[in-house]
Amino acid sequence: MSEVAIVGVGCVGFKSIMPELSYKELMFEAAVKAYEDAGGINPRKDVDAFVTCAEDYWEGFSIFDEFVPDQLGAVLRHLFTVSGDGLLGLANAYMLIKTGHFDIVVLEAHSKASDILTFYDIVAFAMDPVMVRPLGGNPYYIAGMEMNRYLCETGTTIEQCAQVVVKNKRNALANPYAAYGANITLDQVLWSEPCFYPLKKLEISPLSDGCVVMVLASEKVAKKLTDTPIWVEGVGWATETPNLETRDWGRAVYTELAAEMAYKTAGITCPSREIDFVELSDLFAYKELQHLEALKLCKYGEAGMLLEDGIITKDGDLPVNVSGGCLGMGYALEASGMQRLLEVVLQLRGKAEGRQIPDAEVGLAHTWRGIPTATGAVAILSNIKE
Amino acid sequence: MFGKKRVAIVGAGLTLFRRNLKETGKELAYEAAKMALDASGLELRDIQTVVMGTAPDAFDGVHMKGEYLADGAGARGKPYVRVFVGGGTGVFTPLAGWWHVASGQFDTCLVVCEEKMSSCFPHPAYAFTTIFDNILARPLGTTLIWIFALEMHRYMHKHNLKKEQIARVAVKNKKNALDHPCAQLGANITVEDVLNSEVLCWPVQRLDISPTSDGAAALVLASEDVAKKITDNPVWIDGVGWCIDSTLWTNRDLYYPDYVEYAARMAYRMAGIKNPPKEIDLAEPYDPFDYKELHHMEGLLLCRKGEAPKLTEEGVTQRDGDLPICPSGGLLGVGNPIAAAGLMKVCEVFWQLRGEAGKRQVPGDPRTGLAQAWGDLMQYGSVIILRR
Numbered sequence: 001m002s003e004v005a006i007v008g009v010g011c012v013g014f015k016s017i018m019p020e021l022s023y024k025e026l027m028f029e030a031a032v033k034a035y036e037d038a039g040g041i042n043p044r045k046d047v048d049a050f051v052t053c054a055e056d057y058w059e060g061f062s063i064f065d066e067f068v069p070d071q072l073g074a075v076l077r078h079l080f081t082v083s084g085d086g087l088l089g090l091a092n093a094y095m096l097i098k099t100g101h102f103d104i105v106v107l108e109a110h111s112k113a114s115d116i117l118t119f120y121d122i123v124a125f126a127m128d129p130v131m132v133r134p135l136g137g138n139p140y141y142i143a144g145m146e147m148n149r150y151l152c153e154t155g156t157t158i159e160q161c162a163q164v165v166v167k168n169k170r171n172a173l174a175n176p177y178a179a180y181g182a183n184i185t186l187d188q189v190l191w192s193e194p195c196f197y198p199l200k201k202l203e204i205s206p207l208s209d210g211c212v213v214m215v216l217a218s219e220k221v222a223k224k225l226t227d228t229p230i231w232v233e234g235v236g237w238a239t240e241t242p243n244l245e246t247r248d249w250g251r252a253v254y255t256e257l258a259a260e261m262a263y264k265t266a267g268i269t270c271p272s273r274e275i276d277f278v279e280l281s282d283l284f285a286y287k288e289l290q291h292l293e294a295l296k297l298c299k300y301g302e303a304g305m306l307l308e309d310g311i312i313t314k315d316g317d318l319p320v321n322v323s324g325g326c327l328g329m330g331y332a333l334e335a336s337g338m339q340r341l342l343e344v345v346l347q348l349r350g351k352a353e354g355r356q357i358p359d360a361e362v363g364l365a366h367t368w369r370g371i372p373t374a375t376g377a378v379a380i381l382s383n384i385k386e
Numbered sequence: 387m388f389g390k391k392r393v394a395i396v397g398a399g400l401t402l403f404r405r406n407l408k409e410t411g412k413e414l415a416y417e418a419a420k421m422a423l424d425a426s427g428l429e430l431r432d433i434q435t436v437v438m439g440t441a442p443d444a445f446d447g448v449h450m451k452g453e454y455l456a457d458g459a460g461a462r463g464k465p466y467v468r469v470f471v472g473g474g475t476g477v478f479t480p481l482a483g484w485w486h487v488a489s490g491q492f493d494t495c496l497v498v499c500e501e502k503m504s505s506c507f508p509h510p511a512y513a514f515t516t517i518f519d520n521i522l523a524r525p526l527g528t529t530l531i532w533i534f535a536l537e538m539h540r541y542m543h544k545h546n547l548k549k550e551q552i553a554r555v556a557v558k559n560k561k562n563a564l565d566h567p568c569a570q571l572g573a574n575i576t577v578e579d580v581l582n583s584e585v586l587c588w589p590v591q592r593l594d595i596s597p598t599s600d601g602a603a604a605l606v607l608a609s610e611d612v613a614k615k616i617t618d619n620p621v622w623i624d625g626v627g628w629c630i631d632s633t634l635w636t637n638r639d640l641y642y643p644d645y646v647e648y649a650a651r652m653a654y655r656m657a658g659i660k661n662p663p664k665e666i667d668l669a670e671p672y673d674p675f676d677y678k679e680l681h682h683m684e685g686l687l688l689c690r691k692g693e694a695p696k697l698t699e700e701g702v703t704q705r706d707g708d709l710p711i712c713p714s715g716g717l718l719g720v721g722n723p724i725a726a727a728g729l730m731k732v733c734e735v736f737w738q739l740r741g742e743a744g745k746r747q748v749p750g751d752p753r754t755g756l757a758q759a760w761g762d763l764m765q766y767g768s769v770i771i772l773r774r
Contacts, residue, residue, distance in 0.1 A: 057449040062442040063472040066762040098489035125449035239466040
């Protein structure tokens with residue numbers, strides 16, 4: 001039985017560029033929406049803790065934590081930064097409430113990626129400064145190498161990977177929060193510019209701007225704030241290793257570990273039967289298939305066939321990335337996991353409009369922190385209270 | 387604690403603090419983590435989760451520094467997260483460790499704080515030029531010492547203090563550090579030495595400031611069940627508190643740190659402490675500058691506003707005084723590898739409460755101790771209260 005619920009959500013974006021709003025204004029607008037959505041809470045009095053998710057280099061500051069409190073209504077309140085994805089922030093917010101000392105916790109993550117002039121150079125700074133960075137090159141070559149290994153180990157085809165892009169961009173057309181919805185064909189993906197062999201341009205999620213704020217509450221308080229609390233049944237997160245030299249290049253081990261932990265907490269023994277829909281990280285098209293397998297929703301190497309059989313399309317048995325995923329909504333840096341989480345909450349509330357999955361009761365949100373990390377997180381949410 | 391889960395510290399580890407250590411950040415994290423594990427009697431495979439604390443990525447020049455340090459900190463294949471609240475990180479990281487265990491999610495947690503400032507050329511202070519607002523402040527060429535000079539001046543003016551009174555803190559802490567095996571700047575100096583040292587930005591002089599350092603510290607946390615099995619003398623985390631003030635530091639009266647008071651009140655409430663000066667046996671407030679120790683003692687409600695210099699003068703804050711402050715030697719004496727320095731303070735309180743502080747041991751069998759750190763733009767307070 002869960003004790004933690006999501007009771008309010010607010011989202012601004014996602015768009016390829018949002019020059020009309022600064023990062024502070026993005027956060028302010030999303031926060032106001034979330035506080036209203038949570039029954040009109042007053043952040044200055046009602047909120048026991050604030051969690052914000054940011055990395056200094058994305059923001060262009062040395063201590064980004066400094067610039068967060070005012071626009072969230074958190075001045076002289078209990079706020080801190082998690083240097084990680086929104087789902088890692090969720091894990092901490094969840095644990096805070098489970099201690100019994102906190103009733104309402106606010107979670108924020110955003111992306112102002114359009115402010116970054118030299119994105120790949122920033123990513124290169126995440127590489128080991130002694131052993132790897134001096135080799136130079138665009139660090140996304142790691143994704144190309146990993147894709148090669150994954151295809152080799154599983155027999156997944158490049159067409160299957162390309163099909164993920166077609167599906168997700170089409171899904172995104174029905175999502176007002178998505179930046180990159182499009183009707184494209186398999187050939188357009190396959191013939192798009194080769195970037196990091198065998199990875200092609202359209203298989204790489206383009207960057208987007210936006211912000212998501214959520215309000216979490218303990219069971220006692222959640223029922224007072226909303227009629228439709230979405231329960232956090234379990235959270236899991238894991239880091240495999242930062243070392244490129246010693247990690248597993250075929251399997252997404254970090255996701256396997258995170259999923260194992262989340263399933264255990266949520267009491268899920270047969271994921272493919274108990275989970276109704278999935279939102280996962282498809283930063284690169286092949287990652288959707290690799291992550292689907294790591295989440296134990298199918299056997300290793302079978303995700304491509306699931307896609308071909310139409311099982312993971314919007315109308316299939318196990319819809320995956322109905323929101324459009326990162327490919328459709330855009331890669332929102334540390335807010336990527338929050339995009340996934342947002343979609344799961346909206347679906348479970350029955351408020352996903354044109355893309356609503358009928359009778360959805362249990363959803364899974366997953367994220368990966370991108371190149372060159374091997375860190376991922378998984379959250380299981382449900383709209384039923386046992 | 388309202389009948390909720392208690393969390394114990396069962397081991398601590400600390401590396402040397404030095405200006406320019408040869409070890410990489412990963413190696414420093416490894417050394418501290420290994421020492422803490424050995425002290426607790428646990429092995430890495432017994433550790434269920436790891437929490438990392440490390441301050442700006444700009445020191446190491448590594449983006450996503452938490453990810454980079456993961457294997458050094460023993461997090462391979464484990465749930466791992468980095469928290470970051472500027473200079474407050476060192477004391478905040480064990481707070482994050484606390485909720486990992488207090489939530490019931492984990493039974494054991496390794497808390498590691500690492501800082502390698504020396505990789506930043508020509509001087510780590512340059513990393514701090516990018517902590518300011520990119521439109522309003524950065525174009526002025528603001529440095530960290532300028533804004534602390536403003537704060538120190540305001541504090542001195544408000545309470546009509548002389549520099550001599552503040553310099554005593556540097557004298558005390560550097561002397562205390564002579565007994566600390568990890569210390570970088572232990573020394574026997576006089577008030578005159580401080581007053582005659584190079585002026586950096588009036589009223590801040592060379593000996594008013596802590597050095598830049600490399601180093602790491604680590605703690606092993608355990609749930610009540612596990613702690614009672616592996617040790618006879620666990621030290622309990624009985625209170626946690628943190629608070630952030632507005633980004634707009636220019637709009638605040640800098641003579642008093644409200645955010646430290648709010649953080650302290652949160653921790654005192656949780657620990658059931660009503661009269662801090664009476665109930666706290668020793669404290670490790672954050673002292674990157676000598677005036678900050680005084681400033682923070684007042685914010686922590688350990689004395690009245692403006693009273694801390696007087697207590698220092700009377701010797702109350704000496705190691706054998708009624709309220710020992712920074713018996714470790716603090717940042718002024720032991721060194722200031724930002725996040726690791728904060729956790730060093732928690733380690734010191736842990737060792738003092740266990741009676742394991744050696745030559746630094748404060749007399750009187752202390753039972754309750756407090757550590758505090760401060761960060762961001764003179765804006766963040768994090769407080770932890772430990773009890774035997």
